[in-house]
């Protein structure tokens with residue numbers, strides 16, 4: 001693997017390798033694009049098998065953050081951090097604080113918070129060393145759990161998708177299949193039920209299923225059956241890559257929109273959905289509520305502003321769907337156009353010299 005070739009492929013600016021032998025920290029920060037401002041992206045902790053996997057993951061994840069910030073009007077660049085280690089056994093105060101010190105050394109060029117394998121509490125520890133931690137719990141001065149805002153954003157996004165294809169954003173009476181009843185999935189279910197939808201859910205974790213069923217009237221299917229459910233909307237809220245060669249012909253919905261990142265296994269499958277007249281709502285727009293929330297912490301967290309911006313995902317998606325129709329392309333490609341357009345336009349204003 002040539003690291004420079006890998007970086008050049010998606011135009012990454014910077015890869016920063018950090019290690020601290022005493023605490024066992026091995027971490028990489030990937031800065032994809034900082035045109036729009038200080039780079040914002042979560043920190044994932046995972047027990048990767050190889051160094052190549054670490055680098056692949058940080059490069060891949062940081063690209064998505066550039067798109068998410070740019071399209072939602074946030075003044076942030078895209079990046080991501082990964083810590084190479086087992087979140088169950090390798091985490092320690094020293095490791096988290098060592099990570100915090102490295103982030104602090106970047107003087108605000110990179111801000112980070114939770115992702116898979118890390119928690120708000122971890123960043124309370126890291127924030128002893130760094131002013132650039134976001135997504136902290138409320139008791140530590142942060143905005144708290146982002147899944148609340150993410151779920152609300154997904155719900156707003158589904159309303160926008162419904163308005164686009166059914167001429168009404170009212171979801172009453174729609175059947176929605178939700179994959180993953182975790183933090184976001186179960187909150188989305190709540191919004192959908194309140195809006196008068198019927199919900200079919202699934203999760204590989206029996207405990208999550210039982211908790212949700214104890215509180216809400218949800219029909220449950222086995223994890224492998226969710227792709228075959230007759231429904232109006234399929235909402236993936238578990239993991240990426242679920243729209244793939246095996247599942248694309250099984251889906252019977254008219255809209256796909258959910259919280260999971262990178263739902264399309266590859267771009268070709270997105271075009272297949274378009275040909276089948278299934279509206280795929282671009283993941284990095286519909287799931288941007290969490291980013292909107294943590295970005296707001298850097299401005300001085302205002303819940304009302306976050307709510308308004310999250311509801312703004314409806315009009316953003318409407319613009320994306322209209323552009324897609326105008327250019328005769330799938331919305332996920334139109335979303336990429338919106339990203340490129342904003343980055344190019346804002347890069348241009350930097351030519352105006354400021355004293």
Ligand code: NAD
Nearest residue numbers: 146147150180182183184203204205223237238259260290
């Ligand atoms: P979570 O870990 O709380 O929930 C995910 C759930 O999916 C778990 O209950 C898990 O058991 C289940 N699951 C895993 N594989 C499954 C499978 N094959 N079939 C059915 N269920 C399966 O995570 P979350 O915070 O709810 O996030 C859900 C997704 O949304 C993730 O992909 C995450 O990266 C993405 N996302 C989350 C946020 C946020 O603010 N939490 C923001 C943007 C994107």
